[in-house]
Amino acid sequence: MADGPGSRTAAVMAAIRGRIAARGLTPGEKLPSIRGLAGAMGVSPSTVVEAYERLAAEGAVRARPGSGFYAAAAAPPLTLAEIGPRLDRAVDPLWVSRQSLDGEPDLSKPGCGWLPAEWMPVAALRRAARSLARAEDAVLTDYGATRGPLPLRRLLARHFAGEGLPVGPEQILLTGSGTQAIDLICRLLVRPGDTVLVDDPCYFNFQALLRAHRATVVGVPYTEAGPDPERFAEAAAAHRPRLYVTNSALHNPTGATLSPAVAHRLLNAAAAHDLLIVEDDIFAAFEPEPSPRLAALDGLDRVIRIGSFSKTLSASIRCGYIAAKADWIEALIDLQVATSFGGVSPVAAELVAGAMGDGQYRKHLETLRRRLARARREGAERLGALGIRPWLMPRGGFYLWCALPEGQNAADIARAALREGVVLAPGDVFSVSHTASHFMRFNVAQMGDARVFPVLQRALAAPAA
Template sequence: MAEGGRTADVMRTIRGRIAARGLAPGERLPSIRGLATSMGVSPSTVAEAYERLAAEGAVRSRPGSGFYAASSAPPPTLAEIGPCLDREVDPFWVSRQSLDGEPDTPKPGCGWLPASWMPLEPLRRAARGLARAEGAVLADYGTTRGPAGLRRLLARQFAEEGLPVGPDRILLTGSSTQAVDLVCRLLLRPGDAVLVDDPCYFNFQALLRAHRATVIGVPWTEAGPDPERFAQAASQRPRLYLTNSALHNPTGATLSPAIAHRILNAAAAHDVTIVEDDIFAPLEPEPSPRLAALDGLERVIRIGSFSKTLSASVRCGYVTARPDTIEALIDLQVATHFGGVSPVAAELVAGVLGNGQYRKHLDALRRRLARARRETAERLASLGIRPWLMPRGGFYLWCTLPDGRDAAGVARAALREGVVLAPGDVFSVSRTASDRMRFNVAQMGDGRVMPVLSRAVARPEA
């Protein structure tokens, strides 16, 4: 390795320790000779790295005494953490366009169902019931684990799926994204390696980038992650593997039992913790293999929420894991969010889940999505756009554009006409999905979408 590369490695190590509070503000840095020995570099390399860090303001030099962590280093921006990507293939851009667009903006690139597809009447009834709730529900902080009633409902649901856990092993959170963030805060340090599917849900990449993790992509197949490539990547000793195993986002594929067992064996062999995001599970026509159930939550942490089937506005997620992990996450959630999930949100969710109408809603929703997938695939075929596979459930179609069209260019052209799309490379760690696009079939009903898409595919921007 070139000397400059070694200097950069030393600088990253010290920045990582400061960011993780391994070096407190004002604390003395390791001696130049001591760090040189531990990292296998020359003392002059460490000295140069320390001087550069001092020039940045990350450390302070005290002549005759050594180098110390700065007492007030400015926080890094996300732009500094990772490369500045083209905005059409940047996860933050896609999320912000979807979230901040006008209410009537067509969003076939977004990741949620239209409000009209949600169980609005059960939600309204549950909201009216909250008006009669005890004052503590409406005005107090929540308990550290979240209301017991909702945790009992979830425990019964998990048992039906072959995952028997008690309510005490379930922690309610503000969302599934917050659940992943808590796990990352607990288990990751800057520079740690994390495995994700390639392609994967783009916000996994955004969140890991914010945690300064080193992201390693594992190619995804129609039956799950490539097991040989996963084993190779796991041999690099990553801390986590983050995945959707049920109705994978963005592809809609389903994990096979054979690959599930191979993934669990490789993770056990290399001490990799698996975070299984099960947010799409209720949309399956019948349950598929679950890493959490096969593993018994020894190495797998299961997370989820209700934003895809009940309400994206009522923010409530969950984590279920080993007892020691749950206890550590409780402390971390108290430290970072104090009180955990909103009692109002949790009681509202429990009020809907405990009603028999919710199961009927899910049955009807699965049938409606099956029709929408077929109809959308037929309409896209008229433009030469083909699904990579036809999912057995859910609301995504992962498609290949005709003639190698660049999806980012198509997205730019569509955005000029007010339609938000999700180009393939935003999901791909390796940036090898430039001719792919994810379509939300539930958001394709607006009459403006297909004409705009037709023009964008015919004349994509450079």
């Protein structure tokens, strides 16, 4: 706490204003008790009284004699950019997504998170679409079943069993996307102000989504073998987090793989501190051979498995899944009905099941892994010629997490490249602590455009903005 009574009062006022702005306190809701807030913030009760009185004079809260203080002002619209520190848009967790999704068709996107259309199994999707045209009328017109179609859930259950995770179809919920899967879990388990652990660096949309749920996001440094287990245990003890959200296979953005030793230490720490884990398995199909999975080691006791088919099949056909304990699935079904009425689109689920059941899908994945291995090697060589070095060479996938030459700032490089029609992903987009300004994530599958490397070379040579 800052020194001086005036600064302490201002700090209390800022904390209450922040909770009102983030909807942690809704209009008409009673403010924390004077003694309770004083203890939580390490100030005297008189400081809290003075802060509440000043807020009442501003009109932000109302005093009710004999009752206490209550939030008064109507909450402003929730704006994610206003939650947390104000950032340059070039390092805002939403920036890369918006540039990549809204850009013109000829925009080059080595910073985006998906494969080019020509790398996807379009022929299998077209066959599945033709089969869908002969489906029952209800598939094309009705709401979906709350868990999602049984054939796709059975397919997923067989896949999970093959990796040592026995899960029945009744423990699998199909969702509108992988992002919706995390959103539903947050609705079920996270309350405003709860702490959630993430990797540092981590997938940038984890941060944006958690901010939308008004969670306090705490990063744990990520190593080549997974999150630093000692720092993870320290954060779990210090912050008493509700969740930990991570990728186990081919971590985004680093491409690292979780080791068995680190996996066991994470699960032990989670059990010791009553922490739940959300394991996003979206990149599993890109591995040359399976790596440790927290869900399989834990048996879905305190781990929830999520994923989708957007990376290997189609980002246009929105379909994700959640695998969890049966009672959690029941609660998540209710939330999905309440927020989107019904489950995943039957059309989307039928297309996914049809394409994955196609005999060519396995061959597509094998070809994709070989093609990506070549692209990673070639991409690393061409980036190395510019002084851009991979942090590690991943076992699979399409990301390279790279250190820029000394003295270069990734946000400056991204701004310069965008002016020439190239979208890049600067490191601090992924870093909760904003300590990755000298890193950049590259999608090697999106680097075939002849503009990419000349633009990078010019951006590296340009003076800082």
